[in-house]
Each structure stands twice: as C-alpha cells, then as structure tokens.
Amino acid sequence: MSVQKTSPAVGDGWQRGGAQAVRRRVVERLVSVLCYVATMVVLFLLFSILWTLVVRGGAGLSLSTFIHSTAAPGSGGGLANAIMGSCEQTGLAALIGTPVGMMIGIYLSEFDQDGRIVSLVRFVSDMLLSVPSILVGLFIYLIVVEPAGHFSGMAGTLALAVLFVPIVVRTTEDMLRLVPRAMREAAYALGAPGWRVILSICLRSARGGIMTGVLLALARISGETAPLLFTSLGNLNWSTSLNEPMASLPVTIYQYAGSAYDDWVRLAWTGALLITVAVLATNIVARWWLMRNGSAQQ
Amino acid sequence: MMELPSTLTARDGTALDRNAHGQYGDIIFGMIARLAGWSILLVMAGIVIVLVRGGWSAFSTFGPAFITSTAWNPISHNFGAATSIFGTLATTVVALAFAVPFAFGVAFWLVELAPATLARFIETAVQLLAAVPSIIFGMWGFFIVVPFMAHYVEPVLTHYLGHVPGIGLLFHGAPYGTGLLSGGLILAIMVTPFICSVMTDVFVSIPAVLKESAFGLGATRWEVMRKIVLPWSRQAVMGGIMLGTGRALGETMAVTFVIGNSNHLGWSLFAPGNTIASLIALEFPESAAGSLKLSALLALGAILMVISFITLACSRIFLRRGIPG
Numbered sequence: 001m002s003v004q005k006t007s008p009a010v011g012d013g014w015q016r017g018g019a020q021a022v023r024r025r026v027v028e029r030l031v032s033v034l035c036y037v038a039t040m041v042v043l044f045l046l047f048s049i050l051w052t053l054v055v056r057g058g059a060g061l062s063l064s065t066f067i068h069s070t071a072a073p074g075s076g077g078g079l080a081n082a083i084m085g086s087c088e089q090t091g092l093a094a095l096i097g098t099p100v101g102m103m104i105g106i107y108l109s110e111f112d113q114d115g116r117i118v119s120l121v122r123f124v125s126d127m128l129l130s131v132p133s134i135l136v137g138l139f140i141y142l143i144v145v146e147p148a149g150h151f152s153g154m155a156g157t158l159a160l161a162v163l164f165v166p167i168v169v170r171t172t173e174d175m176l177r178l179v180p181r182a183m184r185e186a187a188y189a190l191g192a193p194g195w196r197v198i199l200s201i202c203l204r205s206a207r208g209g210i211m212t213g214v215l216l217a218l219a220r221i222s223g224e225t226a227p228l229l230f231t232s233l234g235n236l237n238w239s240t241s242l243n244e245p246m247a248s249l250p251v252t253i254y255q256y257a258g259s260a261y262d263d264w265v266r267l268a269w270t271g272a273l274l275i276t277v278a279v280l281a282t283n284i285v286a287r288w289w290l291m292r293n294g295s296a297q298q
Numbered sequence: 299m300m301e302l303p304s305t306l307t308a309r310d311g312t313a314l315d316r317n318a319h320g321q322y323g324d325i326i327f328g329m330i331a332r333l334a335g336w337s338i339l340l341v342m343a344g345i346v347i348v349l350v351r352g353g354w355s356a357f358s359t360f361g362p363a364f365i366t367s368t369a370w371n372p373i374s375h376n377f378g379a380a381t382s383i384f385g386t387l388a389t390t391v392v393a394l395a396f397a398v399p400f401a402f403g404v405a406f407w408l409v410e411l412a413p414a415t416l417a418r419f420i421e422t423a424v425q426l427l428a429a430v431p432s433i434i435f436g437m438w439g440f441f442i443v444v445p446f447m448a449h450y451v452e453p454v455l456t457h458y459l460g461h462v463p464g465i466g467l468l469f470h471g472a473p474y475g476t477g478l479l480s481g482g483l484i485l486a487i488m489v490t491p492f493i494c495s496v497m498t499d500v501f502v503s504i505p506a507v508l509k510e511s512a513f514g515l516g517a518t519r520w521e522v523m524r525k526i527v528l529p530w531s532r533q534a535v536m537g538g539i540m541l542g543t544g545r546a547l548g549e550t551m552a553v554t555f556v557i558g559n560s561n562h563l564g565w566s567l568f569a570p571g572n573t574i575a576s577l578i579a580l581e582f583p584e585s586a587a588g589s590l591k592l593s594a595l596l597a598l599g600a601i602l603m604v605i606s607f608i609t610l611a612c613s614r615i616f617l618r619r620g621i622p623g
Contacts, residue, residue, distance in 0.1 A: 028518040035411055038403025039420065042494075045487055046427045049438050056441075103334035111331060121335045124342045127610050130541065131345070131603075132548020134575050138582075138599045139345045142352055146587060162341060169338070195327035216429075223431020226550040226575070230582055250433050254551065257437050272434050283429045287422060 105172025392482025
C-alpha cells in the first residue's frame with residue numbers, strides 16, 4: 001500500500017471515518033480473510049490426502065510388495081507385476097509419444113506458412129489435452145482391442161500415448177517460440193538448411209523446457225486409470241508381453257480398493273502411496289528443472 | 299522462418315552441393331512434420347467417427363428418446379441416457395459452485411495478498427494438487443470424505459435446510475455419504491487448481507498501469523480486483539472456468555468411487571446417482587461385444603464427447619481472446 005502513503009490526499013480519504021470508508025475497509029478485510037481461508041482449505045486438502053496415503057499406505061511398504069505378484073486374498077501377494085506393467089506401458093507410451101509430440105510441436109511453431117491447417121492442428125491438440133481420458137480408452141478399445149479380439153498391453157500403451165502427445169506438443173511449441181530470432185538467423189547465415197536449424201539449434205536450446213514437458217506428461221499418464229480399463233485390462237500374473245493383458249498400478253488399485261478383503265485394501269493403499277510419490281516427485285523435479293533452466297537463460 | 303533457406307539457396311551458387319542436400323532435407327523434414335501434425339487430426343476424427351459408429355445401433359433403436367429416457371435395464375434391453383446425463387451435469391454444477399469461489403480466493407491471495415516467496419511455494423503446492431492422479435482422489439474420497447459426509451455433513455444439512463421450502467428438496471434423503479454432493483465435492487477439489495492457475499496467470503498479466511492508477515485514486519485491493527482486474531480479464535476467467543468444467547464433465551475414476559452408482563434420477567443431492575463416465579467405467583467390462591448394451595454405452599460416450607468438446611472449444615476461444623499477446 002505504499003502507493004497511498006505517497007499521496008497525502010488519498011491517505012486522508014482512507015483515514016477519514018465516514019460510514020462509506022468504514023464499509024470499504026470492512027469489505028476489504030473480509031475479502032482478505034476469506035482468501036486466506038480459501039488458501040488454507042485448499043492446502044489442508046492436499047495435506048489431508050498426502051497424510052492419509054502415508055499413514056494407510058506406509059504400513060504395507062515392505063520388500064514382499066515389490067518382489068511378489070498379486071495373489072489371492074490372504075496369501076500375501078505384492079504389487080510387482082502391477083509396478084512392472086505400469087513402468088512398461090508408460091515408458092513405451094513416452095517412447096512413442098515424445099518424438100511424435102515434438103514433431104507436431106515443431107510443425108505448429110515452424111510451419112506458419114501452412115496457415116489455417118496449423119491453427120486447426122493447434123486447436124485439435126488443445127482439445128485432446130483435456131479430452132476425457134475414458135473416451136480415449138473407448139477409442140483404442142474399438143480400433144485395437146475389438147479387431148484383435150483380446151485385451152493387450154500394446155493397446156494400453158497406445159491409449160496412454162494418445163494422452164501423452166498433446167502435452168509434449170504444447171510445451172515443444174511454447175519452448176520453440178521462445179528461441180530468439182537472432183539465433184535462427186545466425187544459423188541460416190552460416191548456410192545451415194532449415195531442418196538443421198530447427199533440429200540442432202532451436203530444439204537444442206529449447207531442450208530443458210521440452211524435457212520438463214515430457215516429465216510432466218509422464219507424471220500425468222502414469223496415474224491414468226480410465227484409459228487402461230478397457231485396453232490392457234489388468235493381469236493377476238507376472239507378464240511382460242505386450243500381446244497379453246497387462247497389469248498396471250492404477251487398475252490394480254481400482255480393483256483392490258473396492259474389494260472386501262483387508263489385505264487387498266491395504267495393498268491398494270500401498271500402491272496409491274507409491275504412485276502418488278512417483279507422480280509428485282516427477283512433477284517437482286520437472287518444475288525445479290524448468291526453474292533452473294529459466295534462470296540460467298536470464 | 300522457412301522462406302529463408304530457399305532464398306539462400308537461390309542466391310548462393312558456389313555451395314550448390316550442400317544447398318541441394320539441404321533442400322532435400324527440408325522437403326523430407328517438412329513432410330515428416332506435416333504428417334505428424336495431420337496425424338493428430340486423424341486421431342480426433344477417429345475418436346468422433348468410431349464412437350458415433352459404435353453407438354449407432356443404440357441411437358437407431360431408441361431414436362431421440364434415448365436422451366430423455368431414464369431406463370437402464372440390461373435384461374429387457376431398454377437403455378436411456380437421461381439419468382447419467384443429469385448426474386454428469388449435476389455433479390459438474392456442484393463442483394463449479396465450490397471450485398470457482400475457492401479458485402478465485404486462492405488466486406486473489408497469491409496475486410495480491412501473499413508475500414512473494416511464500417506465494418511461489420504455495421502456488422507449487424496448489425499445482426501439485428492438480429497432479430495427484432484421479433484414482434487417488436477416488437480412494438481418499440471413498441474412505442475419508444464419504445464417511446465424513448454420512449456422519450456429519452449430511453445429517454446437519456438435512457436438519458437445518460431439509461425443511462426450507464424449495465431448496466429443502468435438495469437436502470432430503472438418507473445420508474449414505476455417497477451421492478451427487480460427494481461426487482461434486484471431489485470434483486471441486488480436482489478442478490480448483492486448474493481454474494486457479496488460469497486465474498493467477500491472467501491476474502498477473504494485467505498491465506501494472508491500470509492497477510496503479512486505481513490504487514492512486516484510493517481504491518482498496520478488493521475494489522481494484524472487482525472493478526479493474528475482473529472486468530479486464532473476464533473472458534479469460536470464463537475460459538478458465540470452462541476448462542475446469544471440461545475436466546469435471548469427463549472425470550471418471552474419482553467420481554466412480556463416491557457417486558454411489560445407481561440409476562436414479564431425483565432432486566436430492568444425497569441420493570446415489572451415476573455419471574456418463576462412471577456408468578461406462580462400471581458397465582463396459584460387463585458388456586458383450588456387439589451387444590445393444592455396449593452400443594448404448596458407446597452412444598453415451600459420444601454424448602459425453604459432444605458435451606465436453608463444446609465446453610473445451612468455448613474455453614479455447616475465450617482463452618485465446620482473453621489473454622493478449
């Protein structure tokens with residue numbers, strides 16, 4: 001409020017105790033308090049979720065959770081196959097999605113001469129960014145699972161890749177647009193062809209930002225459940241084959257959390273803790289990376 | 299950007315070999331980029347076509363009555379979309395009723411009230427809330443929120459508001475804990491960070507001169523927010539709310555846990571219901587390929603797609619016009 005102190009007339013108006021001034025002051029205070037309360041409530045909810053996860057999920061953290069596959073209730077199974085399945089599907093989805101997403105991002109930022117189509121691609125990519133993920137699951141079910149006649153890890157991977165791509169597209173485009181014009185011109189002046197300028201100069205300088213996008217996308221898809229329900233389905237046994245149904249942490253959590261067996265529910269909480277820690281840690285690393293990169297560029 | 303190399307090749311005759319090589323590279327690279335870009339259009343078109351085609355048999359069997367019918371009976375093969383459309387819209391409205399004020403409060407706090415160092419920390423925390431997977435919200439909601447609602451919130455609401463004419467209708471019914479209200483609340487927690495982050499971005503991007511002149515005239519922070527910042531950023535704020543709406547409409551796992559999953563249509567917010575997404579998640583695995591039920595579920599998916607695409611398209615248009623630059 002330093003602005004008011006420099007202007008005596010305004011300061012007087014604020015200090016005067018007329019009914020209107022009092023009302024304005026009260027409203028100002030009230031709104032401030034409400035905003036503090038809103039922020040506290042949102043933070044409280046975050047901590048409530050984390051606390052619940054740590055308390056209920058921490059109890060089941062043991063070596064056997066990581067080395068045994070899911071088993072019948074009461075026989076002390078673990079989550080090894082679900083963890084493996086999740087890693088395999090998200091990892092492959094990232095391997096497919098990163099180059100595709102980066103190429104689309106390049107198309108959006110460097111091929112302005114295509115005009116309307118570029119805007120359309122950008123619009124559609126933004127829509128896909130927030131499309132209900134269950135619709136992606138249905139889509140992959142209809143074009144992959146139904147013709148093949150069986151659920152498969154490959155279908156799950158494809159569904160995750162569809163969700164992965166738009167996030168990478170968005171960050172790639174944003175980061176490429178930040179590359180200084182002078183840098184491109186310098187490269188062109190040296191006689192570099194357009195594709196070399198984009199790949200070796202622009203992408204290279206946007207590397208940090210794009211990595212952030214890839215990490216955020218990875219975090220997002222590793223917690224997705226709905227698109228996997230109808231594609232990779234889940235598998236009670238250890239299986240790494242992409243041609244068979246494949247377990248994943250989110251789907252296993254979904255199946256176990258609603259079950260009537262105490263040890264299954266406990267495993268579900270442990271799985272929930274694992275996945276949340278992984279997702280949040282990835283997020284924090286990505287943000288930290290972006291911050292460090294951003295300050296380095298300045 | 300892309301015109302530059304071609305003019306270079308035309309003028310520079312000495313390094314012909316290298317430039318010819320570069321030109322082919324550009325052509326190939328351009329083809330790859332265009333193919334990648336157009337592939338996303340193909341995916342989008344694919345989603346639309348495949349869902350509409352899959353739901354066609356339900357649409358043609360029941361006609362327009364599919365949308366208004368409340369039936370969902372797998373035994374008599376009679377399906378309707380009204381209940382789940384109603385549940386989807388009702389939970390979304392409840393979610394927005396809570397999320398918008400909270401998102402605004404947090405955004406206002408972050409932009410105007412918080413000390414700068416604390417603000418950055420809290421902003422990250424709010425963004426982390428958005429990153430928590432939806433299934434975690436579902437579990438937390440099922441084991442923590444539902445009992446809390448059943449034991450404390452719903453009996454109290456019924457006691458105090460249940461007999462008020464008009465809105466009393468909303469708060470009638472047995473306090474199961476699961477239901478539209480719980481579903482809406484969980485959704486509210488999930489979409490608040492999205493709306494908040496758009497609001498924070500817009501509030502920060504307003505030209506400082508506008509705010510400073512208002513402060514100079516003696517306006518309080520709230521008056522500046524209400525009379526300067528909000529009118530200036532109205533469109534983008536609407537875009538942010540629409541973005542949150544789009545998320546809430548299609549959210550599946552969190553809602554499936556707490557909505558109660560019953561095909562029931564009524565005004566009580568305590569009554570169990572279902573949403574399009576939760577119904578698909580629950581019933582799809584039990585539907586035989588090629589059955590009418592599967593087609594009805596796909597038709598529901600097509601309806602959800604239409605609703606959320608309209609919302610997201612609005613959000614895009616608002617956001618593009620709203621944020622200058």
